[in-house]
Amino acid sequence: MNTTATRYDAAFYVQALDRFVATGECAETDTEPLYAYLLSVMNDSMVKVQVLSDELCARIFYDTMIQFIQLNLDKEKYNFRKSQSERNEMKLVLEWSIAKRKDGWQALLQQISDKYRKYGFDSRFYRSHFGTEGGHADDEVWEKMVDDWEGAFQLKMHEEKEKEIAFRKDALERRLRSNLKDIPEYVRQNRVDKDEFFQTWGMMSGLWNTVDFERIRKIVRIQRSCPEIVKVARKMGRMADDEGREQIRVAEGNVYKMEHSSKCDILGISTGNDLNALLPIELAHSADSELEDLFVYKYLTRKLQTFRYKSEIMQPARRIETKPARPKGPMIVCLDTSGSMAGKPEKIAHSLLIRLLEIADRQRRNCFLIAFSVSIHPIDVRKERARLLEFFSKTACGDTDATRMLEATFRLLKGGREYMNADVLWISDFKIPHSSPAFMEEIRRCREAGTHFYGLQIGITDNEWTPFFDRIYRAGYIPSRNY
Structure with missing residues (x-):
């Protein structure tokens, strides 16, 4: 079935905004509703002047x-999920038997026509064709009917998307104009440091109010009395050395990890679609013209019989290359939220997290938060800002166990x-407490493979984890005051 409506993913819009903020370049128009509206805003001469002439305005525009x-992509995703049953119905209709077509084509055409007549679905041709002797058995026309059905469905989705944007755009434009005028003025009048502004604003999801701004700003200002926060933030990510070059690991497909080539690596029999691990009987089926269809079906449904190896868990292949260093490496942040972190330690931790988030936003770096006590709460901080803000409203509590946090880290x-x-x-x-010896050994293996482990220890206590880290920074409690 053909898809007649254009759809873009979130990364497409982000790239378009990145290019516009950096250079002012953008297309004139587009057929996709959300991108077309975004282009109309970016082509506004007043917006372009403000964005290109003022760093604060550029960031305000970008985040807004x-x-x-x-918001619009989430709504589109919701509508798409609601319509999934109808899309599944289209696929099932393609598989109808001749007998079922004969009995059901009239009701099906009536159903589609009632819903999609205004979107260009013309049932008259199909009624006349299927009404002739054996017409319903014409596979080509039957498939064309389903294609037209999906085309009308996509047009309806397109129209709904346009309505959603039209419903929200007036409020957006008012907020954008207000933000571009009021925020720079507030920053100037209150002499807000630019770095403090970017960190604080980054936590507000494009929604401005001075009360929340000042509340978050107090947490950011902890960095003034805790310089270790800045040191740690600067260290995170693969940074260039003095000569601007470093050795970094680059993914090159996948490899099997064999402990020794002379040992038998076969552990048993499993099912899947790994063509490099097929049992001889499956190889024979693949070469038999009469069984070829069965082989393809089993491949697509991952039901081929395969050898299971001790080393069957695929690892990303890594090789060392000397390349220009990229100070934009991804970050995995594991934040202790147990009861012993309540109070000042929690504020210090949040201040560091806010600074890391600002760096991730500014440098377009991936950043993943794993908040842990005994259970874990994983958050992709750039994609799930609402969840991050909700997390900041909670108070540290509970016991501490690194097991699930380490499992999540290794998976990433x-x-x-x-x-x-x-x-x-x-x-x-x-x-x-230390985790199992297997986990401690896995940390060592990750470090040997090039992963850097850093820590910010808040408070003074004996630390048994030091040998497993590249470096652990230490921050004592800041002077007593209200934050």
Whole structure:
């Protein structure tokens, strides 16, 4: 089935905004509703002048539009999920038997026509064709009917998206104009440091109010009396050395990890679609013309019989290359939220997290938060800002266990290219019992593979984790005052 309506993912809009903020360049128009509206705003001469001439306005515009884009994409995703049953019905209709077509084509055409007549679905041709002797058995026309059905469905989705944008755009434009006027004025009048502004504003999801701004700003200002926060933030990510070059690991497909080539690696029999591990009987089926269809079906449904290896867990291949250093490495932040972190340690931790988030936003770096006590709360901080703000409203409590946090960390490091070259940061008082020897050994292996483990220890206590980290910074409690 053909898709007649254009759809873009979130990354497309982010790239368009990045290019516009950096250069002022953008297309004139587009057929996709959300992108077309975004272009209309970016082509406004007053907006362009403000964005290109003032760094604060550029950031305000960027975050305000990102919040609007995400809101519309979430609504589109919701509508798409609601319509999934109808899309599944289209696929099932394609598989109808000749007998079922004969009995059901009239009711089906009536159903589609009632819903999509205004979107160009013309049932008259199909009624006349299927009404002739054997017409319903014409596969080509039957498939064309389903294609037209999906085309009308996509047009309806397109129209609904236009209505959603029209419903929200007036409020957005008022907020954007207000933000571009009021925020720079407030920053100037209150002599807000630019770095403090960017960190504080980054937590507000494009929604401005002075009460929340000043509340978050107090947390940011903790950095003035806790310089270790700045040191840790600067360390995170693969940074260039003095000559501007470093060795970084680059993903090159996948490899099997064999302990020794002379040992048998076969552990048993499993099912899947790994063509490199097929049992001989499956290889024979693949070469048999009469069984080829069965082989393809089993491949697509991952039901081929395969050898299971001790080393079957695929690891991203890594090789060392000397390349120009990229100070934009991803970050995995593990934040202790147990009861011993309540109070001042929690404020210090939040201040560091806010600074890391601002760096991730400004440098377009991936940043993943794993808040942990015994259970964990994983948050992609750039994509899930609402969840992050909700997290900041909670108070540290509970016991401490690093097991689930380590499991989540290892999954991210081994899960593919996105976080394979990440630096890992623990923010904790480090009153954490050691995990199993297997996990401690896995930390060592990750470090050997190039992953850096850093820590910010808040408070003074014995730390048994030091040998497993590249460096642990230490921050004592800041002077007593209200934050």
